[in-house]
Amino acid sequence: MDILVTGTVLGGTYALIALGLTLQYGVARIMNLANGENLVLACFCAFWLYTAASINPILGILIIAPAAFALNWAIYVFAMKPLVDRAKNRGQLEIDSILATFGLMFIMQGVMLLVFGGQYFSYNFLSEPVRILGENYGLNRIVSLGAATLIAIALYLFLYRTRFGTAVRAVSVSPQSASLVAIDVPRMSAFAFALGGGLTAAGGSLLSTYYTFNSSMGVIFTMKALIIVIMGGVGDVRGAVLAALLLGLAETAVASLIDPGLTLAATYTLFILVLLFRPQGIFGRQTV
């Protein structure tokens, strides 16, 4: 029973990591390998706001997320768009974006190292225990689960119930057809990329309340996010959330029942199984 709760809480954490990347890859078609660095940068900002200005990280999101939105918009326009314009097909864009964001990842890491150094950072916020079904859980983790749910629902409503959101989804299905119906594809892509960045940053703020982080940690988050995004079906928010939950539960189950040493093996097995039986991901469309 406590595996279920722990697994769900963990799933919430993973959802936060992956939602942003779903938008960036699904809509803007950018395989953003610097996603993890984006997240860690947000962790640092939240830490700095909290320790230097006593702004609590939840409120801090109101500052950090828009800042990340703007930063990612700039990144898209200056760094990614030339690649989009240049790419002859989707495969080429994927390769180019992987390489470019790879370079971006090193740059962000380098900057964080210079500014913050290589040490570990950690702070306490809302770490009081909360009793659920007889076991204690960190309040900060429960809050982040709640926030993940809120964000996922808000995103879902935006994408499926508003005109703007539908336009965004149109771009993710087929950019060529979308531009035929007068959707400004470049602008939508930039918007999706920026929004994805903002979401990841929000996730980072929340994560920083209970994770220990340092400048070099981005890669781990990126890897997990990539797996979740692909498993869930590219571009599909519901898929990403479901995949995140599945992953959280699977990892917790393996760690508790088999051996904590095999969590990554479990992750990968799950990943392979999903891909073998449903290559387009859980919610993905059978694409070209």
Next chain:
Amino acid sequence: MSLMNDKERRIAAIALVLFGAAAMIPFADDGYYLSLCVNIVMYAVLCTAWTLFSGPTHYISLATAAFFGVGTYSVGLGIDALPFPLLVAIAAVASSVLAGLVGIATLRLSGVYFVIFTLGLAELVRQVVTWLQAKFLGAVGLYVFTDMTEKHIFWMLLALAAVVYVTGWLVNRSRLGFAMRIIGNDETVARHVGIDVARAKVILFMISGAFIGITGAILAPRFAYVEPPSAFNPVISFQVVIMALLGGTGRLWAPLLGVIPFTILFDRISASFPNHTSLLIGVAFMAIVYFLPRGVMGLIDDFRARHGKARHAAAGLPEAAE
């Protein structure tokens, strides 16, 4: 298969001279510059082996670290019991088996799944190896103490490089190479013509993986102490991709055009700016992506095309389609 034509004979002669010159390097320097050359040859082998597969298929493999680590570990585990050459052979077999498994599981899927999977493969193998070692052997690090020095490793790598080039040349001239060219051009056509696309890809991946594994095995004595994080270091995978893409994928020797400048550049940067390495590498990387989209090979091809040496484009010489 016909014997070599004139052009190929010329290339072979040049290659022999270059290899001979390279083999003299250990007599010229025994320290840092030899080390640098060992690194260069190591990455030349890795990148060429990588390009053997990823060039024609356009599947970016990040599994290099996994195969490399398997090779290193084969030697690390057996060094006290078996002779070194046998261990190298075991490394080749183990890596190609791993490549085969990965290939069968993922090569039927589209490119990006393959990339993601191979990205974590090194981590996965590392975790499993660590777990196995911890549970059954009680210790995670392995000592590899041999009498081999940088010189020996350099010569072994040089020999391996020669083998890789010859293999690449043979593959290009074989039915497999022909099949890969068709697949690279248009996979649907290939399938309709009766080519077993999946099988071709898997075989090529296994050959590539075997060479990478052998490289790892040869490098094991240099480590002295083999532990999972350094044997399965993901940075190896990334660097191989960068260098191969920098060089370009048009010719068998194209990766070399990426390996040499990159290794030297990286070395200079990390020596002169120890606190800014990540930042500068990122900048260099992005510069390559934006200004050299088809690598140095692309630059050379453009240059040649502009100067009217277009006769190579039409003939069926060893090149993969872009």
Next chain:
Amino acid sequence: MERRTLIKTFAASLLASAVLAGPAMAEGTIKIGASAPKTGPLAGGAAVTYWPAVQLWVHDVNERGGIDVGGEKMKVELIEYDDRTSNEEAIKNVQRMATVDKVDFIIPPYGTGINLATAPLIAKYGYPHIAVTAVADGIEGFAERWPNSFWTLGTSEAMASSLVDVLTKMREAGQINEKVAVVNVADAFGIELANTGKPKLKDAGFDIVYETSYPLQQQDFAPIISGAKDAGPDTFIAFSYPGDTFGLTKQATITDLPVKAYYVGVATAFPAFAQANGAAANGVMGVGGVDAASDAYQDFAKREVDVTGVAPDYWASPVQYASLEVLEQAITKAGSLDKAAVIDALNTETFETIMGEWKFEDNIIKKFWTVGQWQDGVFHGIASTGVGGEAEPIVKSGWN
């Protein structure tokens, strides 16, 4: 065309700056090279334990006018390299320091694995290899294999042994029961400690009611802590690395793990541990320790913060500094920069350091700290192999 020019300018400027940024050759200076992680998985630890101590030492030495070499004072020029926590990079750096920069001495890297990987090369070039952050059971064998090497932080066997002794005393005093939970990170040091610690626990009459290992860089410890909690031990031991040390403790705090003795591994001795955990840190034991109340340590800590801005840890930082004091004194006693002479001096002389008096016995410092505990905001050494100045252990009572 613009792109081509851009590339050329870019490449040229990189080359130019690389050439110009090379180390300047100055007369009468001692060149010392240091290669350690500034990036990569071990960067966090090196940033606390290694670099500040090294930089403080260079500062201190140069403030005094330099090292006395046969009557002449020579200043120290430090050349830093990032090994990116990679054996391959570290080996390359050592090669570079030895054959291109031609340094007079090398400060060995951070971390057991990298120290071992670079040891053959450092030995080949004949430099003294005063290793600090390399705790392993094989150090006697290493000292034989590489007679130029010196090992200062002890063995895993001693760390585990001491811990078992401390716990046995607590059990005999009725403070804890015989049930323990033991977990470890699946990496060299963690595994070595677990493999030597678990049999010792059993021999001492303890009952291991929960045990497991977890991979490097694990972030979520809920399953492990609740598994341990369910087994009901009075003692929880984790042979952990910095990231997990913090993570496990946070989780233990949240679930209010009801243990009376709680031990985590590397990084417990970092000041950041107390900052991150606040009151929950009280009573937490960890590997290492130092005579925190001593004037020598307090002075060292204050100076390091003043000069580098980073506070030292309560274990390996002062030892890192001491290893450099030893190098300085060995050079002076040898009267020259000759590597073999310095190695001789290291073998035969006695040295005065902030860690007390040091004399290498068979290339090993046999008196070192093994277990420390947070008591009222200071990580005191509570057990050692005969250093002196140990504090009394306290029972862990709650996480607030």
